[in-house]
Amino acid sequence: MTPALLLAVPAELLAQGRDGLWVALLFIVAPLFALLAAAGSRATVPEAGRRSLPLVVMLLVVGVIVWANLSLAGDVATWMGWPRWRGIVPAAVAAMGLVLWPGASRHWPWLVPPGLIALVLPVAAIVYFSNSNPIATWSEVASQPAFRFPADSPWVGEGRRVGHRSGSLALLFEEEHRVTPVDPGPLRVEVHDHGRVQVQEWTLAPGQSVTLRPGDRLQLDGPRRIKFEADKRVPGAPVSGIAWADSSRSMRPRVLRFLGLGVTLLGGAVALVGFAGPTGTALTRVWPTVLVLLWVLASAECWAIYAARWAPELFLGGVAAASLLELPTFVLKSQPVGPQLVGFTLAGLFALFLAASVALRKQLAAAEGQVGESVTSDGGLWGGVFAVTALAALWPVEPWSLMLSALGLGASCLAPLVLLGPRTARPRATTWALGVGFVLFLGVTAAGRLWPPASPLAEALVAYPALVAAPVAAILLRVAARPARA
Amino acid sequence: MRRGLLGLLLILAALPALSLAPFELGAVRIAGVSLAWWYGGVVAPLLAVLLTLACLSK
Numbered sequence: 393m394t395p396a397l398l399l400a401v402p403a404e405l406l407a408q409g410r411d412g413l414w415v416a417l418l419f420i421v422a423p424l425f426a427l428l429a430a431a432g433s434r435a436t437v438p439e440a441g442r443r444s445l446p447l448v449v450m451l452l453v454v455g456v457i458v459w460a461n462l463s464l465a466g467d468v469a470t471w472m473g474w475p476r477w478r479g480i481v482p483a484a485v486a487a488m489g490l491v492l493w494p495g496a497s498r499h500w501p502w503l504v505p506p507g508l509i510a511l512v513l514p515v516a517a518i519v520y521f522s523n524s525n526p527i528a529t530w531s532e533v534a535s536q537p538a539f540r541f542p543a544d545s546p547w548v549g550e551g552r553r554v555g556h557r558s559g560s561l562a563l564l565f566e567e568e569h570r571v572t573p574v575d576p577g578p579l580r581v582e583v584h585d586h587g588r589v590q591v592q593e594w595t596l597a598p599g600q601s602v603t604l605r606p607g608d609r610l611q612l613d614g615p616r617r618i619k620f621e622a623d624k625r626v627p628g629a630p631v632s633g634i635a636w637a638d639s640s641r642s643m644r645p646r647v648l649r650f651l652g653l654g655v656t657l658l659g660g661a662v663a664l665v666g667f668a669g670p671t672g673t674a675l676t677r678v679w680p681t682v683l684v685l686l687w688v689l690a691s692a693e694c695w696a697i698y699a700a701r702w703a704p705e706l707f708l709g710g711v712a713a714a715s716l717l718e719l720p721t722f723v724l725k726s727q728p729v730g731p732q733l734v735g736f737t738l739a740g741l742f743a744l745f746l747a748a749s750v751a752l753r754k755q756l757a758a759a760e761g762q763v764g765e766s767v768t769s770d771g772g773l774w775g776g777v778f779a780v781t782a783l784a785a786l787w788p789v790e791p792w793s794l795m796l797s798a799l800g801l802g803a804s805c806l807a808p809l810v811l812l813g814p815r816t817a818r819p820r821a822t823t824w825a826l827g828v829g830f831v832l833f834l835g836v837t838a839a840g841r842l843w844p845p846a847s848p849l850a851e852a853l854v855a856y857p858a859l860v861a862a863p864v865a866a867i868l869l870r871v872a873a874r875p876a877r878a
Numbered sequence: 879m880r881r882g883l884l885g886l887l888l889i890l891a892a893l894p895a896l897s898l899a900p901f902e903l904g905a906v907r908i909a910g911v912s913l914a915w916w917y918g919g920v921v922a923p924l925l926a927v928l929l930t931l932a933c934l935s936k
Contacts, residue, residue, distance in 0.1 A: 410897075410904070413918030417893055420923045424930040425886050432879035462935065638905040638912050650894050678934055682927045687881040821936050 512742025536633030652856025659803020821872030829865030
């Protein structure tokens with residue numbers, strides 16, 4: 393339960409509305425599926441795990457998850473107005489210190505309860521102070537004719553940054569809207585005029601504004617401070633509340649996306665939980681886990697519903713996980729506790745990141761069969777993991793896409809091994825099957841970067857390479873199960 | 879365990895099935911919230927938890 397995953401659930405729910413429910417449901421079903429799968433494949437995988445390729449894949453999966461969380465720490469720093477390294481370096485140093493501390497393997501569970509309480513407390517405060525229960529709030533959102541800028545929005549008053557990462561961003565305006573850039577610099581707009589598209593560029597003096605018409609696109613080359621008009625539609629938000637709550641778009645193109653997400657998250661969970669070997673499936677240990685999952689899911693749903701109702705500005709330029717942290721200040725504008733609740737959430741996420749780092753190290757150590765051994769045996773390795781991922785996180789990458797890559801890699805190589813079991817009679821065939829899954833995953837990912845996909849099928853395969861790699865690896869493992877010819 | 883895994887997959891599959899169902903079944907309101915949100919946000923997670931606990935207790 394890492395922060396990059398915890399924040400992805402409300403972010404996907406807010407950004408996609410009803411479609412986001414798929415991620416929310418997978419968030420709870422995937423670990424349960426992995427628990428059952430691990431319980432059914434006891435004592436066979438760790439032995440196979442001691443081979444080098446599965447261990448390398450597991451290390452890559454764990455490394456990319458750490459990278460996703462450090463990237464989120466960088467996003468949070470950017471959102472607070474700091475350079476990225478001020479979020480990444482303290483998080484990486486603290487996590488590395490804890491991972492390398494010999495007592496961490498005994499004491500890390502103590503970080504989880506306060507982390508979860510700090511994460512959930514702001515949601516409880518939002519529900520209490522807003523005087524509106526989640527069901528009534530959902531109904532309000534679903535009946536909204538449009539998502540509009542409130543008059544007291546910071547994007548209307550003093551103007552705020554649009555876009556949270558480097559890279560270009562286009563805002564599509566669906567009604568006439570006057571925008572005022574606060575920062576100096578040229579303003580580029582793609583103007584649609586009687587079917588013709590023109591790109592116009594203006595350099596405005598401070599305080600000057602430009603009026604955009606329906607269909608115009610404001611092109612931004614990076615984060616930029618802009619003031620918007622009150623009571624106008626938020627660019628990038630769903631057309632209406634009902635479109636958000638009950639998307640009536642055609643289902644067919646989305647089936648592949650649903651399937652890709654399903655294979656990636658279910659397979660990734662099976663790889664992380666099952667590959668390390670038999671897990672504790674005693675009910676006394678499972679009960680708290682499932683209760684926590686339900687608790688966190690309920691909070692994530694509330695977080696998204698209240699954000700859609702009270703902070704439609706978060707749709708601006710695409711929903712960013714880090715910007716969701718600001719929700720208490722949007723909902724509790726008249727209460728002084730808003731900024732304190734944001735601090736609570738941050739502290740909770742930090743505690744959960746520390747706990748998740750130690751848990752990931754334990755999983756990797758269990759896969760290597762070195763549980764209980766001194767941390768000095770893999771201290772250098774973990775130092776390297778944190779150094780490399782911290783450096784990589786300085787370059788802004790979407791944490792959720794990194795999480796999907798990590799889980800997809802696990803689903804492509806390790807999940808077939810956990811679900812079907814290693815082929816002890818033909819160990820080389822097992823390695824070959826996993827190798828093909830690994831190469832296919834990397835190959836499809838690279839092909840998608842080099843040649844942008846043209847059809848919905850190709851788009852889904854590139855977005856979720858596990859859709860191809862996991863079945864192929866599973867088929868090869870099945871074939872390897874046949875007895876060798878004499 | 880296989881039955882449990884299959885059950886979890888069926889619980890998952892019911893959510894996209896609601897979107898494909900005729901007469902916009904997923905959009906039907908129950909106590910002010912659509913059926914799809916009740917199922918995906920409340921019913922399915924609870925069902926999945928209960929099914930898992932039942933399988934592990936055997």
